[in-house]
Amino acid sequence: MRGWANLLGAGLAIVAACAARADDAPQRGGTLTFAVAAVDPPSYDIHATALYQAVHLLSPHYSTLLKLDPAHYPALIGDLAESWTVSPDQQTFTFRLRPNIRFHDGSPLTAADVKASYDRIRNPPPGVVSVRQGQFAIIDAIDTPDPLTVVIRLKSPSRS
Secondary structure: OHHHHHHHHHHHHHHHHHHHHHOOOOOOOOOOOOOOOOOOOOOOOOOOOOOHHHHHHHHHHOOOOEEEOOOOOOOEEEOOEEEEEEOOOOOEEEEEEOOOOEOOOOOEOOHHHHHHHHHHHHOOOOOOOOOOHHHHOOEEEEEEEEOOEEEEEEOOOOOO
């Protein structure tokens, strides 16, 4: 019984310490360390899996055209794209890529590479799984008028 009392007392001390810290003014910076309890991902192909542990582990190794602005959620900021426009009918999205982006092997990223990634998700080759294929079914065509421009045309208007 005494062991439970000590354990309960320690737990209350932790709760009290956390409660006291909750009243403090927030401070920016520092390091957040956390753990994800999971087994190794079944695939290192982020297009082939939607499992949390895989996406969480692999997403730092991938870039997207746009990403959420962490300082102004839910605003968007460019990741691969340095600028973008949306047509008035919300069916054509034009992205201008940042120049001088390179792959891990030093080769330059081009609009053709972006198109190839989207095409692989939309129409995977035999033997390749694409768990997000349905999410990209709204895309009608992807054009690459020059090495740094990607134009995505949708089948119907979309704000997302």
